[in-house]
Amino acid sequence: MGFFDWIGSIGKKKFDVHDMVIVEKLTAEILYKKLAIESCIDIIANSILRAEFFTYEKGKKKRSKLYYLLNVQPNKNQNQKEFLKGIIRRLIYQNECLVVQWKDQFWIADTFVREERMLIDTYYTGVTVGDFVFNKNFAEQDVFYFKYNEKNIRKIIDGVYESYGKLLTASMNIYKRSNAKRYVLEGDFVRSQSNESQKRVDEMMNNQIKPWLEADNAGALYNLQKNYELKGDPNTNSKSAAGSSSEDIRKMVDSIFYLVGSTFHVPTGLIKGETVELSGQTDSMLMFMSFPLLEIIEAEMNRKLYTETEYLERTYMKVDKNKIRSLSIKDLAPALDKFFQIGAFSIDDVMEFIGMEPFEEEWSQRRYVTKNYADAKSEFLKGGEANGESTNST
Numbered sequence: 001m002g003f004f005d006w007i008g009s010i011g012k013k014k015f016d017v018h019d020m021v022i023v024e025k026l027t028a029e030i031l032y033k034k035l036a037i038e039s040c041i042d043i044i045a046n047s048i049l050r051a052e053f054f055t056y057e058k059g060k061k062k063r064s065k066l067y068y069l070l071n072v073q074p075n076k077n078q079n080q081k082e083f084l085k086g087i088i089r090r091l092i093y094q095n096e097c098l099v100v101q102w103k104d105q106f107w108i109a110d111t112f113v114r115e116e117r118m119l120i121d122t123y124y125t126g127v128t129v130g131d132f133v134f135n136k137n138f139a140e141q142d143v144f145y146f147k148y149n150e151k152n153i154r155k156i157i158d159g160v161y162e163s164y165g166k167l168l169t170a171s172m173n174i175y176k177r178s179n180a181k182r183y184v185l186e187g188d189f190v191r192s193q194s195n196e197s198q199k200r201v202d203e204m205m206n207n208q209i210k211p212w213l214e215a216d217n218a219g220a221l222y223n224l225q226k227n228y229e230l231k232g233d234p235n236t237n238s239k240s241a242a243g244s245s246s247e248d249i250r251k252m253v254d255s256i257f258y259l260v261g262s263t264f265h266v267p268t269g270l271i272k273g274e275t276v277e278l279s280g281q282t283d284s285m286l287m288f289m290s291f292p293l294l295e296i297i298e299a300e301m302n303r304k305l306y307t308e309t310e311y312l313e314r315t316y317m318k319v320d321k322n323k324i325r326s327l328s329i330k331d332l333a334p335a336l337d338k339f340f341q342i343g344a345f346s347i348d349d350v351m352e353f354i355g356m357e358p359f360e361e362e363w364s365q366r367r368y369v370t371k372n373y374a375d376a377k378s379e380f381l382k383g384g385e386a387n388g389e390s391t392n393s394t
């Protein structure tokens with residue numbers, strides 16, 4: 001279960017005593033780390049979901065069964081968005097992801113054993129999808145095996161973060177101690193007391209004063225007995241210490257976000273929801289994280305779905321990354337106009353690019369070039385001498 005799934009489930013189910021014990025063991029540093037990692041995965045996956053998988057046959061787009069599987073419904077239990085997000089999550093968390101082809105559908109394997117062989121096909125055994133166990137072994141050509149990196153980035157985070165976790169916990173403990181209420185209780189504790197008197201003192205100390213001093217209590221009362229006086233500790237200077245410790249904790253959390261973000265190539269500003277220099281931060285994340293992940297998926301699928309001859313004849317699958325960045329039509333208009341003027345786009349191409357249905361008519365598929373453009377070898381662009389005119393001026 002992801003961090004945000006866990007948070008969302010809090011209001012939907014009742015906790016028993018065992019659940020409360022587990023929640024208490026989720027220390028602050030784990031939650032901050034989990035928050036940063038889940039935020040990165042969510043940002044990366046959401047950016048990738050905007051991509052479209054086009055299938056080509058001899059250089060021409062063709063919406064075949066494969067196009068439907070890659071863009072709408074890979075299998076009967078998942079839509080394309082859930083499927084793609086599952087691949088990205090496994091690539092980041094587990095450093096690898098296996099997708100098997102079964103009954104003309106694509107399924108993400110939950111568990112598998114990879115038996116790697118150098119000169120013959122690698123085989124995959126013990127493949128499971130949910131609670132279903134395949135009773136066959138899959139050869140390399142029957143699966144898509146995506147691998148993100150040679151080193152598991154989560155192991156890097158875990159190793160480096162261990163020190164940050166200890167520092168964060170220490171800072172929070174200092175913060176609590178600095179904000180603690182400290183008092184001096186004056187009274188005659190050495191006088192002879194009856195059992196009843198001692199019982200009242202114990203009641204005052206354990207059941208009244210102690211809960212009143214605890215930081216988690218929003219309000220509490222206690223009955224101060226006769227001959228006792230409670231005074232503030234003059235040696236306590238919690239205000240300055242608390243302010244300093246609070247700032248230290250904030251800086252420590254920022255350091256954790258920076259560490260995780262740097263590892264995932266996600267700028268800290270995106271994780272924290274900042275809008276300053278949003279365009280530049282988004283471009284950086286797309287270039288160094290989202291696009292490489294899509295290229296890993298594209299390369300693996302092309303080598304398994306098509307033969308060498310088919311690929312060289314331009315029969316392949318291609319990921320369209322142009323729609324990943326969210327741009328308004330106003331922002332796109334100058335570029336689309338320029339592409340149309342030089343004949344790079346037809347009217348249908350423009351319609352598809354802005355997310356509308358193409359006309360698919362003969363006239364809408366024509367390509368136009370303005371009179372400002374001509375062949376570089378054209379006679380109209382040659383000098384005056386070539387046209388029979390003298391280059392000498394009088």
